[in-house]
Structures are given as structure tokens and as C-alpha cells.
Amino acid sequence: MPYKRITLTHFLLQEQRRLGGSGSFTALMTDIIFACKMISHEVNRGALAGNLGVAGSENVQGEEQKKLDVLANDIFLHMNALGGSYAGMASEELEDVHAVKGAADGKYLLLFDPLDGSSNIDVNISVGSIFSILKLPEGASTIEEAAFLQKGVTQVAAGYALYGSSTMLVLTTGNGVNGFTLDQNVGMFLLTHPDMTIPADTKEFAINASRERFWEPPVKRYVDECRQGKEGPRGKDFNMRWVASMVAEVHRILCRGGVFLYPADSENIKKGGKLRLMYEANPMAFIIEQAGGAATTGRGRMMEVEPTALHQRVPVILGSKNEVERIGAYHAEYDAKA
Numbered sequence: 580m581p582y583k584r585i586t587l588t589h590f591l592l593q594e595q596r597r598l599g600g601s602g603s604f605t606a607l608m609t610d611i612i613f614a615c616k617m618i619s620h621e622v623n624r625g626a627l628a629g630n631l632g633v634a635g636s637e638n639v640q641g642e643e644q645k646k647l648d649v650l651a652n653d654i655f656l657h658m659n660a661l662g663g664s665y666a667g668m669a670s671e672e673l674e675d676v677h678a679v680k681g682a683a684d685g686k687y688l689l690l691f692d693p694l695d696g697s698s699n700i701d702v703n704i705s706v707g708s709i710f711s712i713l714k715l716p717e718g719a720s721t722i723e724e725a726a727f728l729q730k731g732v733t734q735v736a737a738g739y740a741l742y743g744s745s746t747m748l749v750l751t752t753g754n755g756v757n758g759f760t761l762d763q764n765v766g767m768f769l770l771t772h773p774d775m776t777i778p779a780d781t782k783e784f785a786i787n788a789s790r791e792r793f794w795e796p797p798v799k800r801y802v803d804e805c806r807q808g809k810e811g812p813r814g815k816d817f818n819m820r821w822v823a824s825m826v827a828e829v830h831r832i833l834c835r836g837g838v839f840l841y842p843a844d845s846e847n848i849k850k851g852g853k854l855r856l857m858y859e860a861n862p863m864a865f866i867i868e869q870a871g872g873a874a875t876t877g878r879g880r881m882m883e884v885e886p887t888a889l890h891q892r893v894p895v896i897l898g899s900k901n902e903v904e905r906i907g908a909y910h911a912e913y914d915a916k917a
């Protein structure tokens with residue numbers, strides 16, 4: 580009975596009334612919702628629309644762009660410029676920040692990864708979009724990189740769209756986490772996962788184990804102990820998952836708990852890690868914390884990291900609170916002896 584559910588638009592209006600807002604928050608989200616619906620449509624059509632394969636270009640990070648990376652980026656830029664809420668945007672796929680033309684009144688900044696997990700596009704495995712909304716700092720008159728370099732704790736809202744066996748939009752505005760499923764027939768996101776919460780304990784971990792030879796000792800210790808199962812110090816068996824789409828991993832953790840690690844290792848440390856702070860780690864950290872989990876670099880809370888560059892990379896450890904704290908303790912013990 581779709582008509583008996585709360586639509587995302589109605590949910591946002593309720594939130595707005597609760598906050599006593601002027602309507603700007605609903606406007607902020609409306610453009611993102613349109614963008615995610617359009618991207619969902621394009622991902623869904625896949626090969627039928629000629630959307631698979633490489634675009635023949637590289638992004639600022641030197642990574643090969645897929646056709647859908649470029650298309651999703653264009654959709655995000657175009658849709659979010661229309662409403663006039665944003666003064667500027669920054670994307671994984673763009674080297675520099677993007678000032679929104681004619682948005683003299685835009686009071687917010689939007690950071691996004693238009694299509695995360697792009698290695699999965701051509702093999703029909705879940706991908707997603709991630710977004711983070713910041714306030715334009717007081718007195719900032721021009722849209723420069725410095726305006727975007729705010730700690731994760733300052734985020735106004737964050738969310739992701741998951742293009743999986745169904746399309747979902749998961750959102751936090753700092754008042755818990757709610758998940759909405761796209762009803763393709765009526766074109767609306769409907770509230771299906773209210774108040775998502777992450778159990779503090781888990782028996783599931785996710786890490787790209789092919790990188791084991793590069794891991795730091797505390798990461799190796801944690802994974803070794805999980806793998807020893809009932810016979811080891813943890814006294815229970817663990818299961819392992821790796822989708823290679825962060826959005827899918829975070830969604831699984833929100834639904835049934837777990838821990839996700841993309842640590843800095845001896846090979847990726849030259850770049851600071853693999854995942855990007857501003858439009859991957861911070862929005863996911865906000866969502867995870869709001870659902871009762873924890874998100875760290877292994878050596879400190881993710882949302883307290885002081886950003887120094889738009890495309891900065893960081894180690895990421897997030898998910899069930901007790902596991903994330905345990906991994907943090909292993910890092911602290913190791914650092915104390917070093």
C-alpha cells in the first residue's frame with residue numbers, strides 16, 4: 580500500500596516543521612532527490628542505453644572514468660544548480676570547486692561522489708551516490724576550496740542513494756537515520772526503513788584482503804583474530820564480505836551491523852589512504868554515528884579530522900561501535916610501543 584507510507588517529501592516537510600525552518604531544507608534536498616532518481620534510471624537501463632564502458636578520460640585522481648561516472652556527475656551538477664540553494668559544489672570527478680552561476684543567494688555547499696563503486700558498473704553490481712551538505716561560511720563571498728574545508732562535524736545533512744536490487748535513499752539531518760525506497764511506478768521515495776540503528780556487536784567484517792601484505796600490525800591483528808573464529812581470542816566465528824562499493828557495504832552495516840575497513844597501508848599511505856574525506860568518509864561517518872555506530876581513521880574520530888585539501892584521502896574504519904573501538908584500541912596499543 581504505497582499511499583499509506585510517508586513520502587520523502589512529506590518526511591522533509593515534517594522535519595522542517597520540527598526545526599521551525601523556512602523551507603530551505605526541503606529545497607536543498609529536492610534537487611538531490613531528482614538527481615538520484617535520474618541516475619537510478621540511467622544505471623538501470625545499463626547496456627540498453629549504451630551506458631556501460633569507459634568514457635575515455637581520467638578524473639583528477641588519475642582514475643579512468645566510466646561513461647556513467649561522467650553522466651552521473653553531469654546530472655548532479657545540472658539538477659543541483661536549478662534550485663538556487665547551493666552557492667557551490669565539489670565532486671570526486673572535478674578537479675576544482677564549481678561555483679553555481681546565478682546562485683547569489685545560495686547559502687549551502689554540496690559535496691558529492693556521483694557514482695561510487697564504479698568498478699562495479701559494467702558487471703551489474705550495486706553502485707551508489709554519496710552527498711554531504713555544508714553551510715557556506717559566514718562572510719565567504721567567493722566560492723573557493725577553503726570554504727569547503729570544514730570538519731565533518733559541521734555537516735548539515737548527509738546521505739547516499741544505493742542503486743541495488745531496489746533503489747534506496749538513506750538520509751541524516753543530525754536526527755537519526757531514515758531509509759526510503761524508490762517506487763519506480765510512481766517515481767517516489769517512500770519511508771521503508773525508519774530510525775536505522777547499528778547493533779554495537781557484530782560477527783561480520785569487510786576489508787579488501789588482497790592488500791594484507793601492506794597492512795599495519797593493528798589491522799593485521801584484528802583481522803587475524805576474526806579469522807581464528809571460535810578457536811581464537813574472540814571466541815566466535817566471523818563472516819567476511821567485500822562488495823567493493825562503499826555504499827553497499829555501509830548499507831549492509833546499517834541493516835544488520837558489521838565493520839568496514841579501508842585502512843591506510845604501506846602502499847596507499849603515500850596518498851593518505853584510498854577513500855576521500857570530504858565526499859566519502861565524512862558523509863558516511865555522519866550517517867554511521869547517527870545510527871549509533873562509530874567512524875574513525877583508527878587514530879581519531881573521522882568527523883574531527885581537519886581537512887587540508889578537497890580531494891584529501893584518509894584511512895576509514897566504520898560500523899558497529901564495539902568493533903570500531905576495539906580496532907582503535909589496537910592502534911593505540913601499537914603506537915604506544917612504537
Ligand code: AHM
Nearest residue numbers: 694695696697698787823824825826
Ligand atoms: P571510486 O569512488 O573510484 O568508485 O572508489 C571507491 C571505492 C569504494 O566504493 C570501495 O569501498 C573501494 O573503492 C573498493 O576498492 P578496491 O578496488 O580496493 O576493492
Ligand code: MG
Nearest residue numbers: 692695696859
Ligand atoms: Mg567514490
